[in-house]
Amino acid sequence: MLVLGGGIAGCWAAIAAAREGVGVTLVEKGATVSSGAAGSGCDHWESAATNPCSGVTPEELTRAMIADHGGYNNGISHYIECREGYDRLLDLEAMGGKIRDSEDEFAGAEFRDEKTKFLFAYDYVNRFTLRVWGTTFKSALHAECRRLGVQVIDRTMATSLLSEEGRQGGRIIGATAVNGRTGEFLVLRAGATVLAMSRPTRIWLFSTGLPGLSEFRPPQCTGDGHAMGWKAGVEFTMMEKSVQAEWSGERSYPPYGTGNTHNTWYACSMVDAEGREIPWVDRDGRLLESVSERYRPAPGQRFFIKGGGESYFPLHDYLGPDTLPVDQLLEQGFKLPFYADLPGMPELERRAIWGLMVGEEGKTKVPILQNYTGAGFDPDTHLLQSYGDGWRSGAFLPQERQLFGLPGGMMNDWELRTNLEGLFAAGDQLFASNCHGHAAATGHYAGRHAVEFAMHAADAPISAEQAEIERDRIMAPLDRKRGLTWKELNAAVARQMQHHCGAFKTADLLESGLAALDDLEEHEVPRLRAGNPHELIRTLEVMNILTNARLILHASLARQASSKHLQW
Amino acid sequence: MTDRSRLGEGPLREEVPAPLFIDPELCTGCNLCLEVCQVDLMLPHPEKGGPPILRYPEECWYEGSCVEVCPVPGAIRLVHPPANRVNWKLKESRS
Known part of the structure; x- marks a missing residue:
């Protein structure tokens, strides 16, 4: 078994496969102990519909998730999330991850179940999202991989899929990879392969000064799996969907580090510049008098999903409490800037946001909780400024876009197989995917089914020619002393995509964009240079970014009608 | 306004062009x-x-795993770039 990508989904796929007793190799570009978008933490685990306190069934919740996105959602993968996410949480606990308030820090809180000591977020009545101590998760997953004998190959970037007889569309029988420290080229054979390499980034957004902060996700999540999959003949869907950017590190403020009311900060009180409290309303516009009501469905409502901000066009059925829209607030005389009013929150809610969720969420323990505290921020007395509406912490232009909010990805069947024999996909590799629980549940599920396939797969020799062609392709930048750097090419791709595949899309624009990208492919890629294996990895990533941009343009050209939910 | 000197305990970027x-x-x-x-x-x-x-x-993602794993408190610190710094004020204050 070969697993490509050592984030949450990849680790779970490797663990599931190793538990079945097969040999597993895990290839990760960074360091498996910390890699991936959720390597440094996770503050809430969504859609744990089978936990003993849940007021919704997996079927109800999956149907709601599909309906809330107008049908443009991955019903299969989210059903797996709803059915098995809670099992993975219990697995994590057995590995040493913390999922309960075992020290009774929140004893008596409205969001706590006294029997199980679980803490819940958002809908306190229906209790299907758990607050968790996710900074304990990744190291536990890594240790479990090692304990089970998974061969973990870190600092190594998978570059291509190898197919039977070297044929595009053929059965996947292995992969090539290159080490970012030594430059060693690897050819890996596999009975089955799980792709778990996140989703494309840096297609429209790129900062030459602070490239590591170009996007919300880690800079090395560049959609390498998408690029190699497309070249191998994998089918995708919804790749034409992109949304106006919501997050980057460079164009906005640190994620979860500004005053807001969503996600990690749900349902924090807000005040305006003069200290006037911002009103909260339910889905029907009914004014909510107490903080407690922000965590409850409206009268007559069965349950709500996440409390605003998840779907771009949420259905009334599942719409949660929220503050009034900013334009309405300004009309009513509220004054910018707004601030998060942690001191105005009940004590246990305040501590659940600042200290538990801001602290356990990825990228918050050191950069936000520790650093802000060290600089004097006190949640009992300070108001934290807000810089955007909803959960945003910045303002973006219409052409500054991202693959976010259930973007496109690989098509899958009920076993999380792609259309290519021997190739499975998990986590953000899948279309319409998001979040930690989804990555964990689909990773484990894909790992199990890939093992079943591998057990019965006939041996097939690697095509030496296919591996050699790939070796020559990826090593070429090391041989050039002069030429283009990866940053220059990434900036060029982002510029072309902003111009030709921004808020407005027409066939002429898209075709012009494709011609511009073809030109980059033909004339600039052969000039790329890398001074060492580290720079080679960065260079190969941008070659994948260019490939993914082309994939998005082709998907856009194939679309013949506007679509609200695809924001196209 | 936030007391900038308290946020400025890290190095100036001119001195150490680094996160x-x-x-x-x-x-x-x-x-x-x-x-x-x-x-x-x-x-x-x-x-x-x-x-x-x-x-x-410049490739830093400002995630902080390096600080968390360090066995010596204060030996390594993560400092956001100035453009990323956020404001807060005392609740009673109107400034």
Whole structure:
């Protein structure tokens, strides 16, 4: 078994496969102990519909998730999330991850179940999202991989899929990879392969000064799996969907580090510049008098999903409490800037946001909780400024876009197989995917089914020619002393995509964009240079970014009608 | 307004053009920070026991795993770029 990508989904796929007793190799570009978008933490685990306190069934919740996105959602993968996410949480606990308030820090809180000591977020009545101590998760997953004998190959970037007889569309029988420290080229054979390499980034957004902060996700999540999959003949869907950017590190403020009311900060009180409290309303516009009501469905409502901000066009059925829209607030005389009013929150809610969720969420323990505290921020007395509406912490232009909010990805069947024999996909590799629980549940599920396939797969020799062609392709930048750097090419791709595949899309624009990208492919890629294996990895990533941009343009050209939910 | 001097405990970017400040007096050169960095932006010091070298600081994702894993408090600190700094004020204050 070969697993490509050592984030949450990849680790779970490797663990599931190793538990079945097969040999597993895990290839990760960074360091498996910390890699991936959720390597440094996770503050809430969504859609744990089978936990003993849940007021919704997996079927109800999956149907709601599909309906809330107008049908443009991955019903299969989210059903797996709803059915098995809670099992993975219990697995994590057995590995040493913390999922309960075992020290009774929140004893008596409205969001706590006294029997199980679980803490819940958002809908306190229906209790299907758990607050968790996710900074304990990744190291536990890594240790479990090692304990089970998974061969973990870190600092190594998978570059291509190898197919039977070297044929595009053929059965996947292995992969090539290159080490970012030594430059060693690897050819890996596999009975089955799980792709778990996140989703494309840096297609429209790129900062030459602070490239590591170009996007919300880690800079090395560049959609390498998408690029190699497309070249191998994998089918995708919804790749034409992109949304106006919501997050980057460079164009906005640190994620979860500004005053807001969503996600990690749900349902924090807000005040305006003069200290006037911002009103909260339910889905029907009914004014909510107490903080407690922000965590409850409206009268007559069965349950709500996440409390605003998840779907771009949420259905009334599942719409949660929220503050009034900013334009309405300004009309009513509220004054910018707004601030998060942690001191105005009940004590246990305040501590659940600042200290538990801001602290356990990825990228918050050191950069936000520790650093802000060290600089004097006190949640009992300070108001934290807000810089955007909803959960945003910045303002973006219409052409500054991202693959976010259930973007496109690989098509899958009920076993999380792609259309290519021997190739499975998990986590953000899948279309319409998001979040930690989804990555964990689909990773484990894909790992199990890939093992079943591998057990019965006939041996097939690697095509030496296919591996050699790939070796020559990826090593070429090391041989050039002069030429283009990866940053220059990434900036060029982002510029072309902003111009030709921004808020407005027409066939002429898209075709012009494709011609511009073809030109980059033909004339600039052969000039790329890398001074060492580290720079080679960065260079190969941008070659994948260019490939993914082309994939998005082709998907856009194939679309013949506007679509609200695809924001196209 | 936030007291900027309190946020300014980190290095000025002119002095250390980097997201990370490593105190060479406190650092034992164990390289744990280097090994958990998913971006792989550091190199080991050529001399054993020396502090890691920030080879590709601009690739930092400002996630902080390096600080969390460091066994010596204060030996490595993460400092957001100035453009990323956020304001707060006392609740009673109107400034």
